[in-house]
Amino acid sequence: MSKQEIPYKIYLTENELPKEWYNVRADMRTDHRPLLNPATHEPVTLAELEPVFCTELAKQELNDKDAYIEIPAPVRDFYKMYRPSPLVRAYCLEKYLDTPAEIYYKFEGNNTSGSHKLNSAIAQAYYAKEQGLTGVTTETGAGQWGTALSMACGYFGLDLTVYMVRCSYEQKPQRRTLMNVYGANVIPSPSDTTAVGRKMLAEHPDNTSGSLGTAISEAVEVALTKPNTRYVLGSVLNQVVLHQSVIGLESKTAMEKYGVYPDMVIGCAGGGSNLGGLMSPFMRDKLKGERDPYFIAVEPMSCPSLTRGKFAYDFCDTGKVTPLAKMYTLGSGFMPAPSHAGGLRYHGMSPILSQLYHDGYINEARAVSQVDVFKAAIEFARVEGILPAPESAHAIKVTLDEARKCKETGEKKVILFGLTGTGYFDMISYDRYMKGELNDAPPTDESLAEGEKDMPKV
């Protein structure tokens, strides 16, 4: 294609929408570390997961054999309402940076949830409906997952209770209202509606701002005690990375149309759902020795699980009711400093990403400061038009750095990054950044020690 003919963006047709998700675990040549029962330290069985998770989702969670899993037709139909999402060639950004690098991004923000979370939400709601459940519970931090799941449950007519980290609940009433529009019941966490919430409130009466870990504990407790109800989760889990592979599969097909293959794949990483999905098909090529893209996981300096955590078995929640997962973790007791990238405030990391990082397939993890992240977000917004979510802007920050390096070295790298969502509900943070009110603090040694205190001995 001549420069003139190269489009700014490629939308695949609905017929080109993937018919199967890709399960990267099936191609990982490593011993998968199973989830463990926290009491016995034995691998958890399907039977043990079924009271918490929908059966089909529990099967997906444990599946490390099948590389491809069919996307059910009703889920594909829902996908067609907002997918395929565009793969954008960032011409304006390249010009602004005066870089020889080619920059592409997969934009997942063009749906009402405002992020990629909807890709897994609709799948999880579908399996819950298929199983004949009447409702599900979940937690949400920044509100993106809660919004996505509200839309999905609204679509399938399922009851939904969302435990929303209290500081987000108070800072983002608009997010709460949006979930209400789709019919969800939203409760600030910690709350007095659960035993674990009441315990947190009693033990930490001076710290009621909440955390994802606590909200998970509350949602799981309700799922276990309410009839016909299960718990669903928007990140960390293997099933979520599986569903999010739709991002990477579409990206790969669109990049083939552009006639390019990424030298570098960059994604923000909180629980790992976005980077996991974006990189999966490219990681496949690397695992099979066919290609060697360079993967960078970008995390917030304030919650640096990959760069400062341990690769160890740990609880997925603060209340210690979940199975143990082998992952990079700051410890379930870690309380991140207030950060506006709420979606990245999680003590652990997807076991899949953790293993791939541990084994060297994810080449690098980089922790960045939120001040730098907002600076990059505004540069990007002004030249590419799209207002990124703070979470997404972590990937932008590193993309700008890498593209500027290319300018110095003259390298024509092909960079792909994940633009996971939009920042419409983050204007307070943007405002604070522009007023110079944001700052950064890496975790203190004390907070890291506090986090690790109760790490299980496995």
Added chain:
Amino acid sequence: MSKQEIPYKIYLTENELPKEWYNVRADMRTDHRPLLNPATHEPVTLAELEPVFCTELAKQELNDKDAYIEIPAPVRDFYKMYRPSPLVRAYCLEKYLDTPAEIYYKFEGNNTSGSHKLNSAIAQAYYAKEQGLTGVTTETGAGQWGTALSMACGYFGLDLTVYMVRCSYEQKPQRRTLMNVYGANVIPSPSDTTAVGRKMLAEHPDNTSGSLGTAISEAVEVALTKPNTRYVLGSVLNQVVLHQSVIGLESKTAMEKYGVYPDMVIGCAGGGSNLGGLMSPFMRDKLKGERDPYFIAVEPMSCPSLTRGKFAYDFCDTGKVTPLAKMYTLGSGFMPAPSHAGGLRYHGMSPILSQLYHDGYINEARAVSQVDVFKAAIEFARVEGILPAPESAHAIKVTLDEARKCKETGEKKVILFGLTGTGYFDMISYDRYMKGELNDAPPTDESLAEGEKDMPKV
């Protein structure tokens, strides 16, 4: 196409993006009523418009001869960052309504401004830049136009001062921050930065909530007094309807791909930019006697310029500094009751739409209550996924009504409506609706009399 193969939405390729805007005035077989100088009541000349408007835009304003006007290449390049926008077949809505009607909508909300306003903003900023101006001024009500123009001016490096209706400025700090992100200077109106603002504040010290009409007056005053600066406007004007024709042109091409032609075209109408743009190419067919689509303009009951206004020459602003336009108007002194569809709170209506309505080419105008509008918005959001702006939801309300009529009569009408934008910044209004706090009041006879009091005698 078989049902199975019919896509949920059609994205045209970037090559199919229109190369020319369509100027419906050239095909209107009516005496165009010129803008009049408010002092002399003589038709305004290009020379009189040039101190206020960019020269090229003033020429477009007066052009009733050329049916097609080339879209400059830099504007088309910018369009490619977010256009063509999708034309969606509303399968889920049809199923939900159990209607034989086919419902299509053109969705203009997939850009950071959140609405169709960007289509004209980038054109106006381009012509200002080409003319060597250093900046522009404007007003904004709901904030959609201000956001769009901020993005456009940020892209071309133009200074921008936005007078924002004070009640919106206070209710929507997020909108203001978003404009700041793109580098705009946002001032609540009425303000003490202009003579007209100071006059309003002195005369109405108890009513400082502002109106579009006042904000226009302030922005025009600054454009006239600041060097190298002109005024730009996001609706009402002929040039805006011209630029917005890109909506209708894309819609028509996409509907041809679906193999259908609309029996009915529905759009919300405040100043008329959206409906004007959406309907233009279909109106051409009607003006030429080739087709006979039925056009419905939907306006808020609280500000019913078409259904309760007069077809008369009137000022476009409250401060009476603008030329007189022949239009449906409630009078420049009309103060609409507080309504959350801020973008529709304007006393007048596009002269093009006014003339077409007067001549019977726009078949019908319908005023709807905002309680009904929010009810329709939530129904739509839950089945089609997209959260509409309250303005856009006016069209949804009437679309639902018409589709339900089709169910009664069995008619398989093809309905096209304009989904102009998203409601992310309207969550407070959604919340108030869900709490039952919204209500409706049509204008009282007194408020209508007050509006007409100073209508010029032409």
